[in-house]
Amino acid sequence: MTGAAGTVAGVVGAASVAGDAAARPGRARAALPGPAGERDVVRRELRGMWLATVANTDWPSRAGLSAAAQRDELAARLDEAVNRRLNAVFLQVRPSADALWPSPYEPWAACLTGTQGKDPGWDPLGTAVREAHDRGLELHAWFNPYRVANHTDPARLAASHPARRNPGWVVPYGGRLYYNPGLPEVRSFVQDAMLDAVRRYDVDAVHWDDYFYPYPVAGQDFADDAAYAEYGADFSDRAAWRRDNTDRLVRETADRLTALKPGVRFGISPFGVWRNAATDPAGSPTRAGVQTYDDLYADTRGWIRNGWIDYVVPQLYWHIGNPAADYAALVPWWSETVRGTGVDLFIGEALYKCGDPAQPEAWQDPAELSRHLDFAARYDQVRGHVYFSAKSVAADRIGAMDRLVADHYRSRARPPGGVR
Incomplete structure (x- = not known):
């Protein structure tokens, strides 16, 4: 999640805008009636935190802890959410094409025991769902569709890993391994793997972050020539084909989720800039070095307009007044983008930047995030x-979370619920 904010500048050549046709019926609920600013009588707003497991970012604190110690740490993270008057936890359950539940498709996650494929002796996802619900928290199951590993050596994967059994599915890029989104069999497999968790557990939502095609790395090409030659003939260029591959994953997952458990929501948390206005008049008044439409082949605006998702959480990881991507410019843009679509808008906030000496002066002010909520209101x-993320919620390096809770979360709130 955090790597997106500092991605290298540079824009792939502009492509034509897709999705400007009238939105077709989809998953999104009907827009809520009422004048601007009107709130539900019973306050409903999402207050969430991401709980990242890749590389033991938030939990478990290290690989190889006993099952009891892992359970205790998980309970402490959930208790912290309750203490902060949050109402949702976004738990990363498929960090690197591996699983935090006994999956028939993929090996146990390495973050649990230190050895990918080794049974941890308990069911982390099943326990998390139960413990979250017991505390009145929603549990959004956070999946990464295509990331296989944060290295490029397939031999380091579990022997049973699908990426080892199907080496043609895998593309090394930027020091990592990814599944190739251009292969229909890959898209089908990752959907099967993710939806297995939905079938087994009472999760409140399926949640994806900003990683689809990887962020661009200078001087490197994503090696999908063979897939493009086989499947891309009907497209104007490779970029359009890649966007269609991502669209298919989103649309097919939405359709399958509706058929499997229509009450489970589907949400995505993309990088915060769809396109700059200089690239596309419909874009935001920003000068971001990355645009999801052009660089990640993710037409986030199109997914909203087509009603394929129930909510969107753009990662607006910039301070108010940032010259390239101003929080105060992006909130209005996203607000207008979802208006009338029935797609709920939640804002992704960079709590991890608060008090980080490497960040600009604005992030040294404990009131910066509280001002974000004032503005968004x-x-x-x-x-x-x-x-982002649970570790920062607990550590609260300069008291930014304390300030935010005191200013905005004086009482509890219920999350917006339901689909369509």
Whole structure:
């Protein structure tokens, strides 16, 4: 999640805008009636935190802890969410094409025992769902569709790993391994793997972050020539084909989720800039070095307009006044993007930047995030906020979370619920 904010500058050549046709019926609920600023009588807003497991970012604190110690740490993270008057936890359950549940498709996650494929002796996802619900928290199951490993050596994967059994599915890029989104069999497999968790557990939502095609790395090409030659003939260029591959994953997952468990929501947390206005008049008044449409082949605006998702959590990981991507410019843009679509808008907040000496001066002020919520409250389409990440919620390096809770979360709130 955090790597997106500092991605190298540079824009792939501009491509034509897709998705400007009238939105077709999809998963999204009907838009809530009422004038701007009107809130539910019973306050409903999402207050969430991401709980990252890749590389033991938030939990478990280290690989190889006993099952009891892992359970205790998980309970402490959930208790912290309750203490901060949050109401949702976004738990990363498929960090690197491996699983935090006994999956028939993929090996046990390495973050649990230190050895990918080794049974940890308990069911982390099943326990997390139960413990979260017991505390009145929603549990959003956070999946990464295509990332296989944060290295490029397939021999380091578990012997049973699908990426080892199907080496043609895998592309090394930027020091990592990825599944190739251009292969239909890959898209089908990752959907099967993710939806297995939905079938087994009472999760409240399926959640994806900003990683689809990888962030661009200078001087490197994503090696999908063979897939493009086989499947890309009907497209104007490779970029359009890649966007269609991502669209297919989103649309097919939405359709399958509806058929499997229609009450489970589907949400995505993309990088915060769809396109700059200089690239596309429909874009945001920003000068970001990355645009999801052009660089990640993710038409986030199109997914909203087509009603394929129930909520969107753009990662607006910039301070108010940032010259390239101003928080105060992006909140209105996203608010207008979701208006009338029925897609809920939650804002992804960079709590991890607060007090980081490497960040600009604005992030040294404990009131910066509280000002974000003050600003976002002007826009009736904003239905909540999600904080990256759980470790920062607990550590609260300069008291930014304390300040935010005191200013904005004096009482508890219920999350917006339901689909369609």
